[in-house]
Amino acid sequence: MCSSTGTATATVQIKNERARxxxxxxxxxxxxxxxxxxxxxxxxxxxFDGTLEIDLGNGERVTAQMQNGIPYYREFGTEHDVINANDFECAFVEIELLEPKPS
Structure with a gap:
């Protein structure tokens, strides 16, 4: 992921030729x-269980309900800023698939 500077803390836990x-x-x-x-x-x-706010960059903001341990998948090209909408600390793990999709 390529990012401008935000206030959340990103900690890379694994990085190799297949995944980050x-x-x-x-x-x-x-x-x-x-x-x-x-x-x-x-x-x-x-x-965590709670809410993230997603800034889509076109003046539109949406909320996304999160459930602890329930994953979701997105394809490359997604552009956004993810914002904590909770009154508590929260976190998620992002797994990037660095290999191209099989044809």
Missing amino acids: VTEWRFANRGDNTGWHRHDYDYVVVPL
Whole structure:
């Protein structure tokens, strides 16, 4: 993921030629990833029950309900800023699939 500077903390846990696993931790309400575009397909595993706000960059903001341990998948090209909409610390694990899709 290529990102502008946000206030959330990104900790790369695994990085090799096939995958990159990053924990994103948001200490406070309003902490954010910074505007970014995903260069790879990815899976997100929330580590909390709560809400994230997604800034889509066109003046539109949506909310996304997260459930602890329930993953979701997105394809490359997604552009957004992810914002903590909770009054508590929250985190998720992002798994980027660095290999191309099989044809």
